[in-house]
Amino acid sequence: TPVCPRPRVLLKAPTLAEMEEMNISEEEDSP
């Protein structure tokens, strides 16, 4: 019996490298 009857929605994730870039720009933005 399938435990989860509903198909789940795939949450798209940025890659670790993309997250790093986002993080760097955040840090640059902050005073």
Add this chain to the structure above:
Amino acid sequence: RPVNIPRKEKDFQGMLEYKKEDEQKLVKNLILGKQLSHSVNLIPGLPAYILFMCVRHADYLNDDQKVRSLLTSTINGIKKVLKKRGDDFETVSFWLSNTCRFLHCLKQYSGEEGFMKHNTPRQNEHCLTNFDLAEYRQVLSDLAIQIYQQLVRVLENILQPMIVSGMLEHETIQGVSGVKPTGLRKRTSSIADEGTYTLDSIIRQLNSFHSVMCQHGMDPELIKQVVKQMFYIIGAVTLNNLLLRKDMCSWSKGMQIRYNVSQLEEWLRDKNLMNSGAKETLEPLIQAAQLLQVKKKTDEDAEAICSMCNALTTAQIVKVLNLYTPVNEFEERVLVSFIRTIQMRLRDRKDSPQLLMDAKHIFPVTFPFNPSSLALETIQIPASLGLGFISRV
């Protein structure tokens, strides 16, 4: 006045509810705040379970933004703490263990059959219902690789200064070298006797690393990989120094090295790590030590050496033979003609011309799936974590 009615554990669903505006406080208190890595009374992997139970609640609410935001803040928080305290073995070991546990939770409760084989029926009820977090699992796996590499750099920095002294210079077998008066030798009990590390210092350091990793609940398969990497570093640094120092190439040093290697093997046996592949990484060093001890005169000796030293390159074998220095009247210098014979015998080997081992080499790491039998609904959050703003659901 509200009355706090205690609930039975079976009433909990293994989720943790928090307000969106408390997300940063959650990350701050759980990841960036107190040094949980140095706490001894926590359930191993507790931060990972807490974060996963928060993800479960956001998934239950079908709030994709809340899930995404928590996962991003968690990953950035872990990276931040490792940037701040990334040279502390306990911190790095703790977050490697927790990142892996978090990754295992995301698999164990993903709803994918392959990851549910060992789940109890109750655990199956706790699977994520709305979101497939496979892409975030990949990001966490990449993060775990980064943390693993950081852990290797940290332990390398700690071990590096001990290796030459403990594995090569310090003599624990009394009276074999014939060069130093034995009565003047230092005691071997202290970790750094006048700046000198002994084999005992190395063993104690290995014990310390191992105990920290166990305390943090690091996956046993991952501990094996860390230990294999540590042994590789010890073997490579020792061999490289032996290949550069004439005073380390004698019969008695061969004896000392073999004794030291046997102690390291004993340590592996004691920790039940003989199947980690760690011992095999010492093979080039073991063979170099044997090479220092075998007879090096006849054609038969040459043949024996060539078949014995299959983990050493021709350049390394020839170098050891060239550096070999008799320290007493029972030993003889290796004749140039013998070295020529060895070179002739090995000319078809086509091995690399490199003399030194790459001591910075890191074996590829894997994180085999390791589901937990812990029931999420039983997990309680110690007040000391300062997470009073989240509630069990």
